[in-house]
Amino acid sequence: xxxxxxxxxxxxxxxxxxxxxxxxxxxxxxxxxxxxxxxxxxxxxxxxxxxxxxxxxxxxxxxxxxxxxxxxxxxxxxxxxxxxxxxxxxxxxxxxxxxxxxxxxxxxxxxxxxxxxx
Numbered sequence: 001x002x003x004x005x006x007x008x009x010x011x012x013x014x015x016x017x018x019x020x021x022x023x024x025x026x027x028x029x030x031x032x033x034x035x036x037x038x039x040x041x042x043x044x045x046x047x048x049x050x051x052x053x054x055x056x057x058x059x060x061x062x063x064x065x066x067x068x069x070x071x072x073x074x075x076x077x078x079x080x081x082x083x084x085x086x087x088x089x090x091x092x093x094x095x096x097x098x099x100x101x102x103x104x105x106x107x108x109x110x111x112x113x114x115x116x117x118x
Contacts, residue, residue, distance in 0.1 A: 018102040020058065020113045024094050026084030028058070030111075032077035034102045038111045039079075044068040047083060048110060049090045054117060056092070057110040058102075 018034035021027075028047075030039065039045070039060050046067055048057030058081075061068055071079040087094050092115065100113045 018111075019099050020056070020102045020111070021097055021099040022056075022083075022087065022092060022094055023097040026082065026087055026094060028056075028081045028083045029074070029097075029099075030058070030071070030079045030081070030102075034111065035071075035077075035079055038102065038104045039071070042071060044070050045081060047081070047086045049086070049092075051090070054115040056113040056115065057105075057108065058113075059108075059110040 016033055018037050019031045020034060021029035021031075023029060035042075039058070042060035044061055044063040044065065046057075046059045046061050046065065047069060048059060049055070050057065063070070069081045069083065071081060073079055086092075100115065103112050104110075105112050
């Protein structure tokens with residue numbers, strides 16, 4: 001049997017594709033790719049929910065806008081938003097951390113995450 005050498009893959013943000021994670025501790029994690037592509041200058045966001053289509057929306061807004069959440073930088077890239085009340089209010093499952101692809105809705109000017117049907 002021949003050995004092969006493990007070559008460590010060094011990825012700062014963990015993913016080259018835009019994604020948002022819903023964590024078990026009530027945070028929304030916005031990866032660096034999502035931040036760079038969809039929220040490059042945002043300091044704050046509004047959290048939105050479409051119950052019919054089971055979608056989370058993250059809309060960039062000026063920090064002085066009502067009902068905003070501050071984007072907090074994470075070590076190694078990306079950002080997080082404290083979303084405990086939001087997740088509980090809309091009964092969004094957070095038993096374990098899950099990552100979802102993120103897309104941009106140009107009409108609504110919002111980052112969109114489609115949640116799986118229950």
